[in-house]
Amino acid sequence: MGSMTGLARRAALATLVALGLGGPALAQQAPATLVVARNMDVNSLDPHRGFCDTCQIVFDALYDTLVTIGPDNRTPVPRLATRWEASADLTRWTFHLDPRARFASGRAVEAADVAWSFRRLAATRASSSFLAGDIERIETPDAHTVTVHLKAANSEFIGIAAAPYMAVVDRVAAEAAGIRAEGEVAQDGGDRWFGENSAGSGPFTLARYRPNDELRLARNANYWRDAPAFAEVVIRQAAGAAVQGQLLASGGADIALQLDTETARALPRDRATVQVLPSPNFIYLAIAPGAPAAQGRFTPEVREAISLAVDRAAMIEFVLGGAGKPQASPIPNGFPGSAGLEVPGTDLARARQMLAAAGHGRGFDVDFTFPAINSYGADMSLVAQRLQQDLGRVGIRLRLQPATFPVWVQQMRAAQLPMTIGYYAPDYFGSAQYVNFFGIMEGTPWFTRAGGGNLPSIANGELRGLLTRALAAPEAEREAAFQAVARSMMGDRIILPLLSPDLVIAHRPGLQGVRYSTCCNLPLAEIRPR
Amino acid sequence: MWRRALASPAALLALLVLGFWVVTAITVPWWGLPDPTESVGRRFQPPGGAFPLGTDALGRCVLSRTLHGARLSLPLAFCVVVGAAALGVLLGAIAGFLGGAADWLLSRAADIALAFPPVLLALAVAATLGPGLLNAGLAMLAVWWPIYLRLMRAQVRGVMRMEHVQAAVTVGSTPAAILRRHVVPLCTTPILVALPLDLGQVILLGAGLSFVGLGAPPPAPEWGLMVAEGATTLHRWWLVAGPGVAILSVVLACTLLGDRLREQGRG
Numbered sequence: 001m002g003s004m005t006g007l008a009r010r011a012a013l014a015t016l017v018a019l020g021l022g023g024p025a026l027a028q029q030a031p032a033t034l035v036v037a038r039n040m041d042v043n044s045l046d047p048h049r050g051f052c053d054t055c056q057i058v059f060d061a062l063y064d065t066l067v068t069i070g071p072d073n074r075t076p077v078p079r080l081a082t083r084w085e086a087s088a089d090l091t092r093w094t095f096h097l098d099p100r101a102r103f104a105s106g107r108a109v110e111a112a113d114v115a116w117s118f119r120r121l122a123a124t125r126a127s128s129s130f131l132a133g134d135i136e137r138i139e140t141p142d143a144h145t146v147t148v149h150l151k152a153a154n155s156e157f158i159g160i161a162a163a164p165y166m167a168v169v170d171r172v173a174a175e176a177a178g179i180r181a182e183g184e185v186a187q188d189g190g191d192r193w194f195g196e197n198s199a200g201s202g203p204f205t206l207a208r209y210r211p212n213d214e215l216r217l218a219r220n221a222n223y224w225r226d227a228p229a230f231a232e233v234v235i236r237q238a239a240g241a242a243v244q245g246q247l248l249a250s251g252g253a254d255i256a257l258q259l260d261t262e263t264a265r266a267l268p269r270d271r272a273t274v275q276v277l278p279s280p281n282f283i284y285l286a287i288a289p290g291a292p293a294a295q296g297r298f299t300p301e302v303r304e305a306i307s308l309a310v311d312r313a314a315m316i317e318f319v320l321g322g323a324g325k326p327q328a329s330p331i332p333n334g335f336p337g338s339a340g341l342e343v344p345g346t347d348l349a350r351a352r353q354m355l356a357a358a359g360h361g362r363g364f365d366v367d368f369t370f371p372a373i374n375s376y377g378a379d380m381s382l383v384a385q386r387l388q389q390d391l392g393r394v395g396i397r398l399r400l401q402p403a404t405f406p407v408w409v410q411q412m413r414a415a416q417l418p419m420t421i422g423y424y425a426p427d428y429f430g431s432a433q434y435v436n437f438f439g440i441m442e443g444t445p446w447f448t449r450a451g452g453g454n455l456p457s458i459a460n461g462e463l464r465g466l467l468t469r470a471l472a473a474p475e476a477e478r479e480a481a482f483q484a485v486a487r488s489m490m491g492d493r494i495i496l497p498l499l500s501p502d503l504v505i506a507h508r509p510g511l512q513g514v515r516y517s518t519c520c521n522l523p524l525a526e527i528r529p530r
Numbered sequence: 531m532w533r534r535a536l537a538s539p540a541a542l543l544a545l546l547v548l549g550f551w552v553v554t555a556i557t558v559p560w561w562g563l564p565d566p567t568e569s570v571g572r573r574f575q576p577p578g579g580a581f582p583l584g585t586d587a588l589g590r591c592v593l594s595r596t597l598h599g600a601r602l603s604l605p606l607a608f609c610v611v612v613g614a615a616a617l618g619v620l621l622g623a624i625a626g627f628l629g630g631a632a633d634w635l636l637s638r639a640a641d642i643a644l645a646f647p648p649v650l651l652a653l654a655v656a657a658t659l660g661p662g663l664l665n666a667g668l669a670m671l672a673v674w675w676p677i678y679l680r681l682m683r684a685q686v687r688g689v690m691r692m693e694h695v696q697a698a699v700t701v702g703s704t705p706a707a708i709l710r711r712h713v714v715p716l717c718t719t720p721i722l723v724a725l726p727l728d729l730g731q732v733i734l735l736g737a738g739l740s741f742v743g744l745g746a747p748p749p750a751p752e753w754g755l756m757v758a759e760g761a762t763t764l765h766r767w768w769l770v771a772g773p774g775v776a777i778l779s780v781v782l783a784c785t786l787l788g789d790r791l792r793e794q795g796r797g
Binding site: 240241242260262263266314317318319321372374379381382384385386388389400401402403 | 567568569573574587588589661743747748749759761762763764765766
């Protein structure tokens with residue numbers, strides 16, 4: 001039966017190839033070109049405005065950051081800065097720039113470019129601006145030294161500095177085009193200009209961008225470090241795992257990053273090398289006790305009962321075919337504070353008991369709006385349906401309502417959803433982002449979304465103090481400090497991680513250096529022919 | 531007409547197929563099949579053994595889901611077609627009988643609705659109303675009523691020129707009586723012929739709306755939704771085979787029956 005299934009898979013893919021859905025084998029025609037098939041989610045190519053997974057890949061290729069995260073996905077390694085040091089209180093970070101660093105224009109990268117770029121990131125007030133939000137001031141004592149003063153201790157600033165959104169831009173080229181770092185930044189035309197030009201010191205330059213079609217990068221002729229192997233990289237719009245898999249199988253693409261395990265398993269082995277890796281991405285169940293539609297039902301006891309009703313192992317099996325990991329807290333596996341945490345178990349009898357004690361012996365109905373999308377290989381509709389089954393066993397009847405992504409986001413932000421599911425991928429390597437996003441404390445997005453405005457009692461009173469301590473902790477105590485943060489968030493039971501999908505990276509067999517990076521997603525410059 | 535139509539083996543077969551699905555829709559809860567919304571096996575089990583049509587991504591029995599799907603698709607399509615026919619016939623009769631401003635107004639309203647491609651209009655209405663089976667039904671109703679209005683209006687205008695109708699007008703019969711006794715009975719044949727044809731088309735459109743997420747919400751065993759869920763894993767052919775064959779059989783049966791009735795109607 002196994003061989004028949006394999007045959008069927010190959011037949012299905014062969015049929016698609018025969019139908020010509022892949023078009024000409026671009027990757028085979030031009031070996032100097034690397035083709036990546038992706039569903040492009042680019043909202044802007046302005047490095048200080050764009051905020052998306054594809055943006056991470058593109059900004060990392062076009063712009064240098066002070067540091068980057070090494071292949072172990074934990075350790076900061078030099079990029080523009082050859083070395084760096086932090087003050088004892090972790091509020092002052094000094095970076096020493098590599099004097100060899102040059103922009104694509106040929107001009108040397110100076111400390112003033114770094115300061116200008118960080119100021120601009122903060123001034124654009126874009127989704128990524130929070131990364132520069134803690135910067136109090138920046139000093140540039142000489143052309144190759146940058147000192148960043150933070151408003152408060154932050155042991156994770158080095159991880160933030162590695163985020164592609166902290167891109168260092170050629171301020172001279174940008175200012176000549178009217179791009180600003182201060183004043184009327186919102187109207188500086190950055191979206192348009194950066195959509196047609198790049199002004200970085202990264203391994204590639206922007207050749208062309210056609211929304212919903214392709215994004216073309218050309219090798220930076222003035223690149224100051226080892227030149228990338230490919231003269232050109234094309235990111236080709238391909239919506240959906242099936243299309244991406246077919247492109248890879250037909251030779252229309254060299255790399256596909258958004259495959260689910262089912263599609264990956266169907267790829268012919270002679271056409272694709274598949275890596276299945278643990279990822280920091282995760283899918284979570286979110287409960288909003290303060291949402292009007294929650295009708296005050298979601299007390300701490302009911303939230304605990306919900307957590308006890310979820311069968312996380314079955315969810316991973318049914319939704320991901322086993323290609324995923326359970327995750328204990330909103331701080332994902334592999335990030336500071338995640339080690340050694342126990343994943344909540346399933347106990348239906350206790351869940352029913354707790355619900356009965358809370359006055360819900362007969363259960364209750366609740367609307368459950370979710371985004372009808374596939375996220376990081378997990379079909380959110382399957383997640384919702386599996387949850388419906390799990391919670392149905394203890395009498396909580398979910399009325400599933402699939403919604404388009406914009407509708408879901410709007411309702412979620414307005415605290416209109418009593419329960420929903422969401423997904424998250426890191427913006428940089430560091431755990432504070434999860435606390436600042438998911439933590440139930442005044443000012444965070446999820447305090448609002450959980451209905452904290454209507455029900456302030458849901459606030460976690462100790463969380464901010466724990467976070468401050470963790471960010472100021474010396475390296476030896478940092479893991480334990482973040483673990484205390486993670487445990488505190490677990491106790492809230494407002495964000496319940498359900499699963500962490502494994503990352504599926506598929507590429508044609510002749511490539512090496514294809515890897516997932518926690519800071520930069522897919523470092524294009526590291527990819528080369530075998 | 532029906533008796534003559536059923537003399538054809540194709541039409542008889544079509545009626546048997548439709549009969550099977552109607553009986554299934556009514557009786558399937560008592561067949562002892564697994565719950566169509568619950569995981570009862572391993573995911574993606576190929577057809578065989580306890581699951582003749584295999585299982586889906588959540589380990590649900592595809593056969594059970596396909597058969598239970600008739601309980602959603604058939605009543606929905608029936609309600610839409612009957613509703614559209616009732617509305618269209620009523621408005622068409624008014625337009626054709628009264629003429630003048632009423633005719634102009636109703637005909638232009640129908641023209642506007644018919645100016646849009648049916649699928650596009652249904653998508654737009656369903657997207658505006660939001661996902662759900664009821665809203666999908668309303669969206670399809672918005673597409674279909676003008677078809678019946680045009681059909682009925684043309685029939686009424688033709689019948690109104692007949693001598694016996696003119697005589698009824700002359701002797702002073704009331705408009706309602708003329709319509710009820712002399713006009714409507716002569717206009718029903720094309721409507722009855724159109725009904726089964728449209729039933730198939732509505733099932734197809736309903737499945738299409740569910741396919742794009744504007745019809746039945748999960749975990750409903752709706753045929754279009756099942757095809758959508760199976761379409762992402764093409765090599766698991768059994769996920770789409772069950773609902774696909776169900777849609778095909780019903781639509782084909784409706785078309786065969788409708789064609790045969792139309793031929794008999796012309797004869």
